[in-house]
Amino acid sequence: MPLRNKIQSFARPGKPSPQSLSPTPATDSPWSAARLALTVIFAVDGFLFAAWVVRIPDVRSQVNASHSALGLALLCLSIGAVLTMPLVGRLCLRYGSRPVTVGSLTLLSLAVPLPAHTHSVTALGAVLLLFGAGYGGANVAMNSAAVDLVAQLRRPVMPSFHAGYSLGGLLGAGLGGLLAGRLSAAWALASSGLLGLAVTAGAGVVLLRSPAAPMIAPERSGGRTGAGPRPKAGHLRLLVLLFGLTALCTAYGEGAVADWTTLHLTDDVHAGAGTAAVGYAAYAFAMTTGRFCGTWLSIRLGQNRVMLLGGALAGAGMLIAALAPAVTAAIGGFVLVGLGLANLFPLAIAQAGVAGGPQGVALASTLGYGGMLIGPVVIGFLADAIGLPLALTTVAVAASAAALLPLVTRRHTGGGTTTVASSERLPERG
16 A cells, blocks of 8 residues: 555545645654653653552561462452553543643552552552552553654654554663562552653653644545555454454453563562562563564565564464563573563554544554453462462463454455554655
8 A cells, every 4th residue: 555545544534635635744853852751651650650660579478468368459440440441542632642641640659559558458459449540541542642753754653653652661770679678569669650650751841842743543445546445344344353452352461461470470480579579571672573573574574474474473372471480591582572572562553543433543452451451360260279370371371362363354454454554664764
């Protein structure tokens, strides 16, 4: 699909204008102020989530929870996020994704310290409802803003935003590991929340003052002047659903690894608390590295091939991480999981956004982050039934499914795609 025709599809439906007949000019610099600010916001989101993850063992001991009880508490986080996501999608359409992003991340920063002050599973579940509302809302709004910026820049840079998230997760896990024996969970999470508020305020001002990116509208059938017919509306809805399922399978693995890596390394592989934190940091570092390379890989190999190879690598790595008896081998497996999962989620969200507009982003994000938040709950119940190592092998199954779904989407687009096509060579500018 010619790039000019692709950009034409980003115009608002039903409001033709001279601007809709020509592509939005790409900015002179691939790293505009808005892109930098949004990347920082992604990083804050990852930092805050990782700050919580590395303190899960402390909070579990504090509330005296079993695996299944902890899974139920984490389910409350899932409920808070899933209930909030559709509402946030509508708020983004009405008020714009950028102010909703700033507001949601502020809520998350305020909620992060709360789990450390609970002393029962019931209380932990209650505060995780609020945590989930902030986390889910922030991620839907951020991805909507990111998809609009990708359209404005006309480069497949979606992985770079998620690289910011992963970098924040790496910093949060690394700092949490260093402070694990020096600061209590209450002080560590309170400090993380204050830092999140400060950085959100600074980056939010820059993002809100930057020129707004054009909101993407879903591609419509008919009226296409490029090569080949455009998929019909029904096919577009199916594409969005398939991309959402890809995101769900990927995020199931991300959520499971985030919430159970430290417990698996300490309880099953008998690593110390500091080593377990290093294990999660190694996973986060691998994912960050993979996402920083995501744009380059998408241009060189094509998006479908990147997703296929990534899912296969993540599946193999998870089997090693779950079943290896040695600490070094298990951490090495988590590194492979991080590299494999790195670009699956951002590419799925980006393609759903171009195929379905803001509604596509909202649906795929809801499915994706629902998978991230439901995954730990499933793992918790399976861990009590068959053991945590075997429970974690379900991540390998989900990764394999995520690898195969892009092949189905390719079949429904006749070998092409309504997005930045995997075979196209876009300007390589960051």
